[in-house]
Amino acid sequence: MGEMLLEVRELTTQFKTERGYLKAIDGVSFDVYKGEMLGIVGESGCGKSVTSQSILRLYDEKQLARYHGEVLFRGENLFDLSVRKMQDIRGEKISMVFQDALSSLNPVFTVGNQIMESLFIHRKISKKEAKKKAVEMLRLVGIPDPERRFYQYPFELSGGMRQRVMIAVALACRPQILIADEPTTALDVTIQAQIMDLIVEMNQKLDMGVMLITHDLAVVAETCKRVIVMYLGQIVEEGLVEDIFDHPLHPYTQGLMSSIPKLESKKGERLHQIKGTVPLLNQIPEGCRFAPRCPHATEHCRTVMPQLAAAGNMQKVRCHYADGTHNLLS
Structure with missing residues (x-):
């Protein structure tokens, strides 16, 4: 480096x-x-x-x-x-x-x-x-x-x-x-x-x-060459640009990637959007900070804060289910 x-x-x-x-x-x-x-x-x-x-x-x-x-x-x-x-x-x-x-x-x-x-x-x-x-x-x-x-x-x-x-x-x-x-x-x-x-x-x-x-x-x-993805005052994912753009692991990163307009998009097709807004600092949720907006959140997500953990190569992610135990892309 x-x-x-x-x-x-x-x-x-x-x-x-x-x-x-x-x-x-x-x-x-x-x-x-x-x-x-x-x-x-x-x-x-x-x-x-x-x-x-x-x-x-x-x-x-x-x-x-x-x-x-x-x-x-x-x-x-x-x-x-x-x-x-x-x-x-x-x-x-x-x-x-x-x-x-x-x-x-x-x-x-x-x-x-x-x-x-x-x-x-x-x-x-x-x-x-x-x-x-x-x-x-x-x-x-x-x-x-x-x-x-x-x-x-x-x-x-x-x-x-x-x-x-x-x-x-x-x-x-x-x-x-x-x-x-x-x-x-x-x-x-x-x-x-x-x-x-x-x-x-x-x-x-x-x-x-x-x-x-x-x-x-x-x-x-x-x-x-490298990118850090932040959400509500924390790093939720980081790694090499090609890794994160090709294989985003955090639901927030996936949402950001999905919201980029694509050349093959059909006429009149709506862009993907992440539901909700970033909470105020006095409204930070107890568990995962993205849980209120995440379509895959479980009760575990809402009560326990995930840690930023290594996910292969130089990639790190803050998500309980980024190891494949939960299909985030479904």
Whole structure:
């Protein structure tokens, strides 16, 4: 698999509410390796973004959030670091591209200034050198006429251009890990493809680990080697992309795969849908979290929480009946 960069061990994130602390992430563990693309998929509300933002400790730890477990970056637990040291990690060692570039970029500063800011924070360089590197970054992410774009404001750029600027900001210090949180949201199909091609190209050029958070299974199939499927704050299945796409073991993963439109579908044929919705954090069921929506759930499923267990090769699944004792595909 190559050199391990990040080890997430039993990550748990709780948020303070009027009803006390509610658990948004519950015992999530995974690794990220140098040069790999790791996909994290699931419906909205499954905990994908909270997982990634917890790794960087982006939530207010005094008023809002509590973290448990370990996040080891090259063997160092990020949860043991001071706030000051975490600021040194963010942007330089681990960077993040957020969903909405327009709200993530500062509207009153030029895009060039926002790339330079990252360089000033993490590198002791002159303004002239920072400007030169910022223009290089704009060129690297495929923005035409970067010298002119350097002086423009976010509102003067298209959605695709803004997303490229966000990637330029994230990569300015050549991080070892890039977290891309639904980087193609709200972009048209052509621009989505360009942004994903850019992320894959940067992954190969800079040999960095990439965590790609998305609900688009087609993007994962094309770009990632491994995939993690999340549901209601837990990992329900993980493994190599080809294994999980060819032989999904968890009923939730099977539902996601079945909902993908197929070329051979007949006219007027309805797409498969997973019944129900992701429960709220104060309504988490006692046993298997997917049981209320699972067409194969038994009383055992509703009362006993299944563990994430090995299921051959590199595949793991959280299901009582994934060993074939219950026909999940019937």
